[in-house]
Amino acid sequence: MRDIVVTLVLLAPVFVSSFGCAKTDPPQLPDERSSGLVTVDIDKRDPDRLLRFYFGSYAEQLNSVLVDSDGRYRVDLEALGRSGFSLEDADADGNIDWDELSAFVVETYYQARRIPSTIDSLRTTIGDWHDENWFRISVAGVMTAATRDVYVRRSAILAALRNFESAGTLVYPDSTAFVAEHRGNDGVTEYTVMLKRHDGLWDVAAYGAEGLLADSTLSHPKSYTVPTQCLGCHYGKRLFEPEKSFPGTAPRGPGGERAVLFPTVPVAAGDVALLDEHRRRSDTVLGLYATLFVSSLRARSVDDLSDDELHVLQILDSREGR
Numbered sequence: 527m528r529d530i531v532v533t534l535v536l537l538a539p540v541f542v543s544s545f546g547c548a549k550t551d552p553p554q555l556p557d558e559r560s561s562g563l564v565t566v567d568i569d570k571r572d573p574d575r576l577l578r579f580y581f582g583s584y585a586e587q588l589n590s591v592l593v594d595s596d597g598r599y600r601v602d603l604e605a606l607g608r609s610g611f612s613l614e615d616a617d618a619d620g621n622i623d624w625d626e627l628s629a630f631v632v633e634t635y636y637q638a639r640r641i642p643s644t645i646d647s648l649r650t651t652i653g654d655w656h657d658e659n660w661f662r663i664s665v666a667g668v669m670t671a672a673t674r675d676v677y678v679r680r681s682a683i684l685a686a687l688r689n690f691e692s693a694g695t696l697v698y699p700d701s702t703a704f705v706a707e708h709r710g711n712d713g714v715t716e717y718t719v720m721l722k723r724h725d726g727l728w729d730v731a732a733y734g735a736e737g738l739l740a741d742s743t744l745s746h747p748k749s750y751t752v753p754t755q756c757l758g759c760h761y762g763k764r765l766f767e768p769e770k771s772f773p774g775t776a777p778r779g780p781g782g783e784r785a786v787l788f789p790t791v792p793v794a795a796g797d798v799a800l801l802d803e804h805r806r807r808s809d810t811v812l813g814l815y816a817t818l819f820v821s822s823l824r825a826r827s828v829d830d831l832s833d834d835e836l837h838v839l840q841i842l843d844s845r846e847g848r
């Protein structure tokens with residue numbers, strides 16, 4: 527008899543979990559936490575990723591500050607304060623709204639993320655993007671009327687392509703950096719940067735022509751505040767030119783031509799369709815790095831390619847049934 531009781535007790539959690547159609551109650555929070563908890567309602571579509579980005583910018587352990595119970599978010603202001611950055615419920619209504627959150631983030635983000643304060647210190651941290659280990663594309667796109675030279679390490683694209691095999695989408699490794707130089711007639715007018723964090727999201731930054739961190743980009747055609755106005759296009763679903771029409775010709779924009787200017791390599795329709803890089807918003811990266819990288823490899827002689835490079839071409843060929 528005793529054996530049967532023990533067996534039933536042991537089985538009980540199995541029944542609960544395997545027949546777990548009963549909706550579980552939101553987790554009970556320890557009393558000592560509840561005092562600092564206020565709701566966060568920022569009135570945005572898809573708040574989950576935004577809140578993970580914002581609060582993940584301050585806390586190593588996201589769940590130590592942000593509590594998600596069934597899509598209702600609460601933030602532990604005391605725990606957040608212990609990270610050295612105090613978010614206040616300014617109107618004391620028990621809710622953090624978008625105005626309160628965005629003012630706090632714009633004020634403290636660079637410091638919280640320890641973003642290098644100059645373009646030279648960024649270069650020391652991530653390496654010189656002008657050296658041969660980095661891949662460059664040049665584009666006349668939507669973010670600025672200037673031409674953008676965008677750099678990313680070749681090894682990061684190779685890794686993203688290898689991830690494509692298992693994940694079915696391009697995922698860049700932690701610490702990948704994208705550096706975009708915006709070029710006017712007199713050289714670089716500003717820099718915009720994305721740095722991949724350990725939580726899978728990207729930090730963003732802008733530097734002025736003198737190489738100092740800037741709160742926002744130049745107003746050509748529109749100025750964007752970091753980080754709050756950087757996420758809309760990168761997290762959204764809207765398609766932009768010239769990536770949308772690529773490899774076809776894009777219509778001209780208000781500021782002039784929209785085109786991928788470099789590299790000018792033939793692209794295989796099969797690669798464009800398989801990677802479908804811009805439309806899929808792979809990893810919230812919007813440019814066509816993998817597509818153009820693969821096209822550049824295909825334009826070279828096979829004897830010239832490294833084993834890693836050959837391997838990714840084989841991955842694509844087998845996915846395309848070649």
Ligand code: HEC
Binds near residue numbers: 732758
């Ligand atoms: C109007 C929409 C829009 C906004 C706002 C925007 N971006 Fe972008 N971003 C794009 C598009 C489209 C691309 C790809 C084409 C290109 O490079 O111009 C891109 C590319 C990038 C890249 C190269 C990596 C990639 O995803 O291709 C970086 C770095 C970048 N943006 C940083 C920023 C930063 C920093 C901000 C805020 C200051 C920002 N972006 C705001 C649309 C936008």
